[in-house]
Amino acid sequence: MTWKRRKACRKTFCKTGITPPPLHINVCLPDPDPAWNPGSCDLYPAEPPEENGFRGSLAELARALRFKSRDGLVVMIGGLDPTEQAPARWLANELKAPVVADATSGLREELAHLALTDADALLREHPPAVLLRLGDVPVGRFWRDLEDIPATEVFSVTRTGFSGLARPSSVVTGDLEAILHALGDIDTVGDVNGLRAMNKRRKALMEELLITCPESEQAMVRSFSCFAADGDCIYLGNSMPVRYWNSFAQTSIPTENVRANRGANGIDGQISGFLGVSARCSRSWALVGDLTAMYDSNALALLPQLDRGTRVLGVINNGGGGIFRTLPGADGQPETMRKLLVQPHAHSFKAIAEQWGMRYLTIRTAEDFDQLDSLEENSQTLVELIPDREQTEQMRLRLANA
Numbered sequence: 001m002t003w004k005r006r007k008a009c010r011k012t013f014c015k016t017g018i019t020p021p022p023l024h025i026n027v028c029l030p031d032p033d034p035a036w037n038p039g040s041c042d043l044y045p046a047e048p049p050e051e052n053g054f055r056g057s058l059a060e061l062a063r064a065l066r067f068k069s070r071d072g073l074v075v076m077i078g079g080l081d082p083t084e085q086a087p088a089r090w091l092a093n094e095l096k097a098p099v100v101a102d103a104t105s106g107l108r109e110e111l112a113h114l115a116l117t118d119a120d121a122l123l124r125e126h127p128p129a130v131l132l133r134l135g136d137v138p139v140g141r142f143w144r145d146l147e148d149i150p151a152t153e154v155f156s157v158t159r160t161g162f163s164g165l166a167r168p169s170s171v172v173t174g175d176l177e178a179i180l181h182a183l184g185d186i187d188t189v190g191d192v193n194g195l196r197a198m199n200k201r202r203k204a205l206m207e208e209l210l211i212t213c214p215e216s217e218q219a220m221v222r223s224f225s226c227f228a229a230d231g232d233c234i235y236l237g238n239s240m241p242v243r244y245w246n247s248f249a250q251t252s253i254p255t256e257n258v259r260a261n262r263g264a265n266g267i268d269g270q271i272s273g274f275l276g277v278s279a280r281c282s283r284s285w286a287l288v289g290d291l292t293a294m295y296d297s298n299a300l301a302l303l304p305q306l307d308r309g310t311r312v313l314g315v316i317n318n319g320g321g322g323i324f325r326t327l328p329g330a331d332g333q334p335e336t337m338r339k340l341l342v343q344p345h346a347h348s349f350k351a352i353a354e355q356w357g358m359r360y361l362t363i364r365t366a367e368d369f370d371q372l373d374s375l376e377e378n379s380q381t382l383v384e385l386i387p388d389r390e391q392t393e394q395m396r397l398r399l400a401n402a
């Protein structure tokens with residue numbers, strides 16, 4: 001069928017209310033070059049890309065930190081290179097301004113004394129005069145809200161050079177440690193607008209709800225994070241596990257090596273990503289959604305090819321794409337549309353675990369987490385977390401209306 005006919009056909013279906021059939025697109029790729037010889041392929045790791053040279057205005061950044069931040073400064077820290085962690089920690093501790101640190105910064109726990117918990121709503125109501133971003137583009141909602149808050153001046157210090165915003169902002173590109181050396185003395189700014197004090201009530205409510213809703217997704221992420229803290233790497237795959245981790249994971253034990261993937265591939269390739277990250281780790285943990293896990297479950301066939309190591313793949317099975325149950329306006333969608341978005345299902349991951357020779361555990365209650373106490377060295381375990389939907393919703397609504 002030609003594209004034109006297909007479009008006309010879809011229009012007809014829309015008018016009649018009949019669901020159109022699936023569309024299969026064949027993408028034509030050129031034939032491989034016959035001269036290409038896989039035998040001479042170089043499989044050694046490539047040289048790291050060249051460092052981004054220094055770009056941007058240090059004077060402007062220094063002025064903002066010294067003068068403008070007297071009206072309020074918040075530091076948002078995205079993913080960091082291991083070499084950036086020490087300078088970022090030092091800067092945050094010197095400034096003493098409120099911090100929102102993504103798990104992938106590796107500093108989320110170490111900067112908990114400066115942190116705003118679940119800060120999106122608070123920052124939307126009380127946007128700071130200056131926002132300093134360190135590292136990768138932060139995943140928090142407030143970063144995206146900044147597009148519509150021109151009164152907040154945004155400064156990014158990043159090795160990538162990407163501003164991560166469509167609106168004007170200042171970017172200083174280069175090596176963080178070198179940039180801090182060049183900036184010289186840093187004055188303490190502190191919590192000028194009392195954001196941490198305002199955040200206390202919310203923090204207390206969150207802790208209370210984690211206790212009263214122990215079978216919610218949020219509380220399960222907290223419990224899972226307590227066990228995962230003994231690993232040497234943690235992998236988070238697709239959107240909700242990343243967001244949940246940033247808001248609800250434990251903050252007492254530092255977890256420097258946290259990798260997350262919620263970008264270009266979406267839910268695709270996440271188990272492969274985890275196995276790749278785990279290749280050099282002796283004890284690695286992952287937390288992904290159920291649709292995300294199903295999408296790439298065949299990747300588990302790689303397990304026998306990997307170096308020894310203890311691997312725990314946690315799957316939050318909330319029976320479909322939970323993120324789409326909570327979208328604004330989701331309740332008003334017709335049932336057919338909701339089914340398309342959420343892809344509800346009642347599958348268990350037991351057979352998948354067995355197929356690939358993994359130990360299988362189910363967790364439905366707080367007590368069930370005790371099973372994670374007895375993980376054998378070099379074992380491969382799939383942990384299916386089955387949260388209570390009502391408790392999850394109750395917790396979400398209480399926090400949203402706090």
Ligand SMILES: Cc1ncc(C[n+]2csc(CCOP(=O)(O)OP(=O)(O)O)c2C)c(N)n1
Binds near residue numbers: 240267288291292
């Ligand atoms: C390859 C791909 N297809 C579709 C999407 C759209 N998408 C984003 S999140 C999501 C659902 C994820 O569901 P699940 O893994 O169960 O996590 P949950 O939302 O329940 O936390 C989908 C389908 C995507 N990001 N990538």
